[in-house]
Amino acid sequence: MNVITNHMPTAELQALDAAHHMHPFSTQNDLAARGARVITQANGCFLRDSEGAEILDAMAGLWCVNIGYGREELAEAAARQMKELPYYNTFFMTTHIPAIALAAKLAELAPGDLNHVFYAGSGSEANDTNIRMVRTYWAEKGQPERNVLLARWNGYHGSSMGSGSLGGMVGIHSQGGLPIPDIHHIGQPNWWAEGGSMSEEEFGLMRARELEEKILEIGPERVGAFIAEPVQGAGGVIVAPDSYWPEIQRIVDKYGILLIADEVICGFGRTGNWFGSQTLGIRPHIMTIAKGLSSGYQPIGGSIVCDEVAGVLAACEFNHGYTYSGHPVACAVALENLRILEEEGIIDRVREETGPYLKEKFESLADHPMVGEVKIVGMMGSLALTPHKDSRATFASEAGTVGYMVRERCFANNLIMRHVGDRMIISPPLVISKEEIDLLIDRARLSLDEGMAAVK
Ligand code: PLP
Numbered sequence: 001m002n003v004i005t006n007h008m009p010t011a012e013l014q015a016l017d018a019a020h021h022m023h024p025f026s027t028q029n030d031l032a033a034r035g036a037r038v039i040t041q042a043n044g045c046f047l048r049d050s051e052g053a054e055i056l057d058a059m060a061g062l063w064c065v066n067i068g069y070g071r072e073e074l075a076e077a078a079a080r081q082m083k084e085l086p087y088y089n090t091f092f093m094t095t096h097i098p099a100i101a102l103a104a105k106l107a108e109l110a111p112g113d114l115n116h117v118f119y120a121g122s123g124s125e126a127n128d129t130n131i132r133m134v135r136t137y138w139a140e141k142g143q144p145e146r147n148v149l150l151a152r153w154n155g156y157h158g159s160s161m162g163s164g165s166l167g168g169m170v171g172i173h174s175q176g177g178l179p180i181p182d183i184h185h186i187g188q189p190n191w192w193a194e195g196g197s198m199s200e201e202e203f204g205l206m207r208a209r210e211l212e213e214k215i216l217e218i219g220p221e222r223v224g225a226f227i228a229e230p231v232q233g234a235g236g237v238i239v240a241p242d243s244y245w246p247e248i249q250r251i252v253d254k255y256g257i258l259l260i261a262d263e264v265i266c267g268f269g270r271t272g273n274w275f276g277s278q279t280l281g282i283r284p285h286i287m288t289i290a291k292g293l294s295s296g297y298q299p300i301g302g303s304i305v306c307d308e309v310a311g312v313l314a315a316c317e318f319n320h321g322y323t324y325s326g327h328p329v330a331c332a333v334a335l336e337n338l339r340i341l342e343e344e345g346i347i348d349r350v351r352e353e354t355g356p357y358l359k360e361k362f363e364s365l366a367d368h369p370m371v372g373e374v375k376i377v378g379m380m381g382s383l384a385l386t387p388h389k390d391s392r393a394t395f396a397s398e399a400g401t402v403g404y405m406v407r408e409r410c411f412a413n414n415l416i417m418r419h420v421g422d423r424m425i426i427s428p429p430l431v432i433s434k435e436e437i438d439l440l441i442d443r444a445r446l447s448l449d450e451g452m453a454a455v456k
C-alpha cells in the first residue's frame with residue numbers, strides 16, 4: 001500500500017478519504033462529489049490545508065481548542081506520560097497519578113461542592129454516565145421510580161443512544177430509534193425564532209415555567225434531573241433571556257430535582273469564567289465536561305459531581321465505566337492545558353479584554369442588512385440571518401439554505417464559521433488576538449455581503 005502523506009495531490013487524498021472514511025454528520029455522497037478540505041497543520045488560531053491556504057478557525061475545531069493550536073507543552077506532556085505509563089485502567093481498586101492530579105485540580109476549579117470526577121472519553125460518554133448516575137442515585141435513595149430526565153428541544157448533549165436522547169435534535173431522534181424511554185423535552189429559550197410578540201423577558205419566564213409544567217404533568221416523584229447547556233451551543237448559540245435561569249433554578253430547587261449543567265462547550269473559559277454556570281449564576285449538582293478540558297489535544301470528558309450525589313453513590317458499586325476512563329495520557333495533557341489556561345491568565349483576558357473587544361466588533365455586524373439578532377457571551381456568538389429584521393422573518397428558501405451559502409462563502413474566504421439553520425456561529429480559540437478578531441470580522445462581513453448578493 002502507498003504511504004499516505006501530505007505530499008500527495010489533494011485530489012488523491014480526497015478520493016481515498018471519500019472511498020474509505022465515513023465522516024460524522026456528513027452526507028458521504030457529497031464528500032465523494034466535492035472532496036473534503038484536507039487540513040494538514042495548525043498553529044495558534046490558523047489552520048493550513050493541503051493547498052497551502054491559511055484559514056482562520058473561528059470555531060476552535062469543534063468548540064474545543066481553547067488554548068489554540070500548536071502548544072508544544074501539551075505534546076511534551078503527552079510524550080512524557082506515554083514513556084512513563086501509557087495506559088492503565090482505573091477499575092478494580094487501581095489508580096494513577098494523572099487521574100488523581102486532574103480530579104483534584106477539577107475539584108479545586110469547580111464551584112460549590114462539586115468535588116468528585118467520573119472520567120469518560122468524550123462528552124457523549126459523560127452524559128451517558130449522567131443518565132445512569134442520576135437513576136442510580138435515586139434508586140439508592142429508595143426512589144427508583146424517579147428515573148425521568150428532562151432536557152430541551154434543540155439542546156445538544158452528544159450522539160450516543162443516551163446522550164442523543166437527552167439532546168433535542170430532531171435529526172438525531174429521527175434515526176436509530178431514539179429517544180430511549182423516560183426522557184422528555186421542554187422548549188428552548190430561543191426568543192428570536194420562537195418568542196412571537198412577547199418581550200424577551202416574558203418569553204424567558206414562559207419557557208422556564210415549561211419545566212414546572214412538565215414536572216407536574218409527569219409527577220414530581222418521577223423526575224430525577226433536568227439537563228441543559230448554560231448557553232446552547234450546537235443549537236445555534238442560543239443565549240437565554242436574563243429571566244430564564246433564575247426561574248429554572250427556583251423550579252429545580254422547589255422540586256428537589258438534580259440540575260445537570262452540560263459544560264462541554266461552556267466550560268474552561270469559553271464564557272469568560274471557568275464554567276458557564278458561574279457566568280449565568282447556576283448551581284448544578286453535576287457538570288458535564290469535555291472539549292476545552294484538554295483543548296481537544298486528547299479525547300477526554302467527564303462528570304464533576306457534588307458531595308451529596310457522590311456520597312450516595314459511594315455506598316454502592318456503580319456498575320459503569322469505560323476502558324479509557326481516566327486515561328493517563330489524556331489526564332496529563334488536560335492538566336497541562338489547565339495549567340496554561342490558569343498561569344497565562346487566558347480566561348481573565350477573555351472576561352476583561354478580548355471578550356469585550358470581540359463583543360463590540362461582533363455586534364457591529366448588526367448593521368448588516370441580513371443580520372437580525374446578534375448574541376455573544378465571552379467567546380461564543382451567533383448572528384441570526386433574516387430577510388427582514390423588524391418582523392424577524394425567515395427566508396422564503398428552505399431553512400438553512402442561506403446559512404449554508406454564507407458558510408460556504410466563509411470557507412472560500414478562509415474563515416471557519418458554522419451555520420445552524422440560518423444562524424451563523426463562532427467560537428474561536430480563547431487566545432485569539434485583537435488583530436485576529438478584526439480579521440475575523442472583516443472576513444465575516446465579506447462573506448455576508450457575498451451571501452446576500454447570491455440570495456438576491
Ligand atoms: N454536550 C455538548 C454541550 C456538546 O456541545 C457536545 C459536542 O458538541 C457534547 C455534549 C458531546 O461531546 P462529544 O462530541 O465529545 O461526545
